[in-house]
Amino acid sequence: MSTVFFPRPEDSHLHVTREPHEGQCAECGAQDLATYPVLAAQGWTKVVKCQRCLALQSEERMPIWGFWKPLSADWERSIAG
Amino acid sequence: MATQQTNPATGYVASAEDIRDRFDIDLTTGEVIRHSLINTCSQMAWNLTVSAFSSVVRDLQDFSVGIASPWMPEQELELDLLASAEGCAIHFFTFQYKARNNILEFGVENLEPGDVLVYNDPFRGGSHVMDIGCARPVFIDDEIVAFTMTDAHWVDIGGPVPGGFSPGYATDMWMEGLRMSPRLLMRGGKRVKSTFDLFLDNTRIPEISLNDLQAKAATLALGEQAIRRSVERYGRDTFINAMRYVLDYGERRMRAAIAELPDGDYEGEDAIDDDGVTPEEHLVKATLRKRGDRMELDLSGSARQSVGNANGQSSDVASGGHIAIKSMILPDVDTNAGLFRPIDMVLPEGSIVHALPPAANTQGHLLPTCKLSTAVQQALADARPDMAVGESYDDIPTVAFAGLDTRGAQPAPFVCFQVPFGPFGGTATHDGLSYSLHIIGNCLELSYEIEEEFYPIVILRKEFVQDTAGPGTFRGGPAMVWEEMPLVDVVSSASFEHVRKKTKGVFDGEGGHSAYISIVDPDAPDRNAADGDGKSPRGTVISGMVDTATGAIDVENGEFRTGKWANRQIPARSVVIMQVAGGGGYGSPLERDPELVRRDVEDELVSVEAARSQYGVVLGADGLTVDASATESLRNEMRSAA
Numbered sequence: 001m002s003t004v005f006f007p008r009p010e011d012s013h014l015h016v017t018r019e020p021h022e023g024q025c026a027e028c029g030a031q032d033l034a035t036y037p038v039l040a041a042q043g044w045t046k047v048v049k050c051q052r053c054l055a056l057q058s059e060e061r062m063p064i065w066g067f068w069k070p071l072s073a074d075w076e077r078s079i080a081g
Numbered sequence: 082m083a084t085q086q087t088n089p090a091t092g093y094v095a096s097a098e099d100i101r102d103r104f105d106i107d108l109t110t111g112e113v114i115r116h117s118l119i120n121t122c123s124q125m126a127w128n129l130t131v132s133a134f135s136s137v138v139r140d141l142q143d144f145s146v147g148i149a150s151p152w153m154p155e156q157e158l159e160l161d162l163l164a165s166a167e168g169c170a171i172h173f174f175t176f177q178y179k180a181r182n183n184i185l186e187f188g189v190e191n192l193e194p195g196d197v198l199v200y201n202d203p204f205r206g207g208s209h210v211m212d213i214g215c216a217r218p219v220f221i222d223d224e225i226v227a228f229t230m231t232d233a234h235w236v237d238i239g240g241p242v243p244g245g246f247s248p249g250y251a252t253d254m255w256m257e258g259l260r261m262s263p264r265l266l267m268r269g270g271k272r273v274k275s276t277f278d279l280f281l282d283n284t285r286i287p288e289i290s291l292n293d294l295q296a297k298a299a300t301l302a303l304g305e306q307a308i309r310r311s312v313e314r315y316g317r318d319t320f321i322n323a324m325r326y327v328l329d330y331g332e333r334r335m336r337a338a339i340a341e342l343p344d345g346d347y348e349g350e351d352a353i354d355d356d357g358v359t360p361e362e363h364l365v366k367a368t369l370r371k372r373g374d375r376m377e378l379d380l381s382g383s384a385r386q387s388v389g390n391a392n393g394q395s396s397d398v399a400s401g402g403h404i405a406i407k408s409m410i411l412p413d414v415d416t417n418a419g420l421f422r423p424i425d426m427v428l429p430e431g432s433i434v435h436a437l438p439p440a441a442n443t444q445g446h447l448l449p450t451c452k453l454s455t456a457v458q459q460a461l462a463d464a465r466p467d468m469a470v471g472e473s474y475d476d477i478p479t480v481a482f483a484g485l486d487t488r489g490a491q492p493a494p495f496v497c498f499q500v501p502f503g504p505f506g507g508t509a510t511h512d513g514l515s516y517s518l519h520i521i522g523n524c525l526e527l528s529y530e531i532e533e534e535f536y537p538i539v540i541l542r543k544e545f546v547q548d549t550a551g552p553g554t555f556r557g558g559p560a561m562v563w564e565e566m567p568l569v570d571v572v573s574s575a576s577f578e579h580v581r582k583k584t585k586g587v588f589d590g591e592g593g594h595s596a597y598i599s600i601v602d603p604d605a606p607d608r609n610a611a612d613g614d615g616k617s618p619r620g621t622v623i624s625g626m627v628d629t630a631t632g633a634i635d636v637e638n639g640e641f642r643t644g645k646w647a648n649r650q651i652p653a654r655s656v657v658i659m660q661v662a663g664g665g666g667y668g669s670p671l672e673r674d675p676e677l678v679r680r681d682v683e684d685e686l687v688s689v690e691a692a693r694s695q696y697g698v699v700l701g702a703d704g705l706t707v708d709a710s711a712t713e714s715l716r717n718e719m720r721s722a723a
Contacts, residue, residue: 006430006437008386013364014429015381038377039399039428041421042159043178043206054372064182066395067430068204068438070262077188081264 003069018051025050026057033057039066088333090340090374095333104329106322114311114323115164115330119415121307122146122166125300129231132296134289137234137498140531141524144233145172146300148308149180149216150324151225152189160184160228161418163327170523171450172232174400175208177418180216180230182206183263194220195270197298199280200263201238203254204438206396209446210258211235211245213280213294215266217301219308226312226320229304231297235290236496239283241648244481244496248576248645249357251390251441258443259283267298285483285494331419336374338411339423342464346370349459350382351452351475353433354581356389356444357645362581363387363433365449367402367456371464378402378457379427380434383449389645392436393449399426401450401521405457408520409468444576444645447477450521451578455585462587470513471506471557471665472585472592476578477519478503478644478661482651484571486537497536501659502526504558506551507590507667512677513558514664515545537568546594546660548688551583552695553590553666554673559686560594560663569653577644579662580624583636586665591695593663595636596644597625601656618658623649670696671716675707 018034025033030052037046044062049055063069087094097108104111125146133139145168150158160181165173183200184192192198197217201210211234219227237243240258242250251257259280265273272295280294281287312320346368353363366382380402386392393401403421407414414420428435434449436442455472462469480499485492500522505514518524529540542564549560575598583592594616601607601620617633618625623646626639651657678698681687683705692698697719699711 005439008388008440009431010385012385013366013382014385014432016379016427016429036427038425039178039395040425041161041177041418043181044395047425052372054370054375054377064185065205067435072262073186077191079191081187081191081262 004071006068021048023057025053025055027055028053037062088337088340088374090336100326104322104326106319106326110315110319111323111326114315114320115327117311118148118164118327119166121304122148122164124307125229125231125304126166126168128303129233129296129300132299134292135236136527136531136535137236138293140527141500142168143500143524144168144231145176146304147173147176147180147230148304149176149228149230151227153321156321156325158321158324161328163324163417165416168524170404171208171397171400171521172212173416174403175206175396176230176232177421178206178396178399179208179214179232180228183214184216184228187263189225192218192225193269194218195267196265197267197301198263199266199276200261202260202262203394203442205262207394208232208397209443210260211238211443212446215297215301217305219305221309221312221317226317227308229301229308231300233293233297235284235293236498237285242574243285243483243572244498244574246443246479246481246574246576247390247441247647248444248479248574249389249643250647251443252358252388253439253441255439257390257441266294286496327417328419331414331417332422333419334414335411335420336423339371339376340374342371342410344372345464347460347463349456351455353391353448353452354578355643355645356387356391357576357643358387358389360641360643361387363391365434365452365456367453367460369457369460374423376406376424377427378406378424380432380453381427381429383429384433386431386436386440387433390441390444391433391448392440392442392445393434394442394445395428395435397446398428398434398449398453401453402426402457404521405454406461409458409461448578451475451477451519454520467509469587469667470508471551471553471587471590471667473505473513473519473664474503474560474579474596474662475519475584476503476596476661477522478575478577480573480575480659482536482538482567482571482573484567484569487569488537495536497532497538499527500524501561501563501661503561503661504550504593504664506557506584506586506665507553507555509667510555512555513550515558516561539566539568541566541656545686547685548691549594549663550686551586551591551593551664551666552670553586554668554670556666556670556673556681557584557586557593557664560596560660562658562660565657567651567653567655571651573649573651573657574647575624575644575659577624577659577661580644581626581641584662584665587667589669590666591670592665595626595634596662597634597660598623598644599625599658600651601658603652603654620656620658671719675709675712679705679707
């Protein structure tokens with residue numbers, strides 16, 4: 001699948017899927033963890049969060065562009081960028 | 082200055098001792114540096130205001146300036162927004178994504194003293210192609226200790242529609258103007274000719290744009306000087322520690338404000354009329370999840386991307402969400418990236434709130450963000466009913482006129498860009514503001530005297546329209562109408578929302594009147610007639626809900642004519658009439674103080690007839706005194722009927 005261009009979705013309304021994640025919340029103890037992407041203060045991030053208290057369990061930074069990527073994204077930069 | 086702040090959710094108290102322990106800085110110095118950063122931004126903003134040539138920057142102040150931290154992950158400083166200042170609100174929220182992403186993509190390690198980066202790609206954390214971002218590293222010796230930043234609107238960045246925005250026209254990003262990844266505008270203090278040429282060869286107004294670019298570069302240099310003085314005065318380590326303190330301050334204040342709200346899931350929604358290409362409405366749905374001192378704003382359930390350019394960028398929409406939340410629960414704290422930390426945005430990809438390339442998106446800078454602010458206001462009103470507010474005019478309308486100005490010795494191309502203001506909704510304690518730009522904008526209005534001097538456009542009329550405010554215990558602000566006459570043939574574009582439906586009231590408050598645009602031909606017999614109640618416009622209604630038999634506005638049953646169109650040829654001396662929507666009311670109009678209704682009648686905001694039919698207030702024969710017993714009797718009758 002292209003990471004540069006995306007077609008208009010066929011579904012009329014869209015949802016972010018929260019995938020269930022094994023484990024127990026380190027803060028409230030609930031066994032209700034889920035993983036999904038969020039736009040956090042530091043940019044796009046894949047998080048694992050407790051769905052009861054919203055405590056962050058772990059996070060993984062996504063590429064700065066989020067869900068698309070320019071073809072030159074991984075090129076070594078020259079002094080002119 | 083508060084020296085102690087408590088987080089009700091955790092019991093954490095930030096004291097001077099605690100600040101010293103955590104950041105190795107005394108609280109007073111931290112506060113002095115925090116305010117100096119804000120003040121530096123104010124100086125930068127004024128520098129840009131007085132040096133820019135374009136009216137959109139100089140007069141509208143459709144720009145912002147900011148200062149970001151260096152890239153020092155080991156210090157938890159990652160190009161974070163530290164301070165911002167006057168200008169367009171959404172710009173200084175998008176700094177956190179736009180400047181940061183573009184600096185990272187270019188490579189911090191490739192920057193030298195005196196460099197300035199420039200960028201405008203909406204999909205690289207930006208807003209829309211007309212907002213030109215610039216960032217300059219502040220070096221102390223060989224180390225970058227900060228960045229100064231600007232983001233400013235350009236009246237024209239190329240593309241097929243003069244003035245950009247391309248409402249009802251663009252269906253992909255290539256139709257909207259020049260899109261640029263980060264590149265050097267200045268290298269070592271010298272202008273990079275190829276970059277300047279790229280800009281200037283692709284705009285209809287190169288002289289004005291050249292000056293604006295240079296004004297931006299000078300503004301960044303001014304900010305750099307102020308930061309260098311701070312570092313020289315306080316020392317590098319203290320300055321870096323102060324940045325960490327500044328971000329913590331913002332985070333701490335936001336967490337405390339969130340913690341004051343009851344835990345829960347709160348919902349709100351609003352819809353964009355259409356994108357001008359298809360008549361499809363576009364839902365923006367918001368679920369605000371609040372737990373302790375954390376929040377998530379989940380926009381799942383929102384509509385997919387539009388065919389036209391109503392599509393919002395994730396960074397723009399997230400910024401709109403932050404503005405909406407901050408304006409409701411923490412209005413008195415200056416913005417920095419710390420405020421973002423407790424709030425995550427959940428944005429379905431491919432949707433109207435998170436469009437992906439090659440979706441057209443210029444109007445998406447405004448439309449989904451305006452709707453989101455209404456949805457967030459609804460959601461927060463569930464959490465705190467005292468915060469409820471009637472819907473505003475819920476739009477940042479745009480109008481552009483372009484052509485050749487033939488008033489001088491030589492015909493000169495011009496692009497006149499306007500942003501009509503409008504009313505806000507009523508609140509629990511006050512009537513809605515009558516005339517302001519939407520909260521995501523916060524710009525100023527172009528002076529009409531300046532407009533008539535610079536452009537061959539004459540402003541014939543601008544006033545509130547009677548009986549357009551949403552009735553309520555505290556009514557919404559009234560709609561505003563403009564009549565403008567181009568003196569030369571022009572190509573025009575416009576984007577107006579709430580053409581299709583009234584604004585919404587809250588707690589039995591009623592909605593405000595819908596918006597419309599009509600055009601009166603130069604030779605029309607009623608060209609100079611006065612408009613009455615704003616519901617039977619002169620000329621031909623080109624945008625609005627129209628009763629096709631009478632030409633009047635009929636918001637319930639009329640034929641929908643989109644408020645978004647581009648490249649419309651308008652002959653010289655036509656009259657263009659534009660009315661924004663009225664604000665929604667708060668509470669039942671039957672509970673409004675009759676004296677306030679009488680005053681509205683005196684001020685010609687409410688007619689004698691509407692005082693009776695909408696508010697149940699009966700005025701005496703002179704129309705200026707309240708008949709108290711008749712009013713009480715009528716209101717009782719109306720309550721029984723309801």
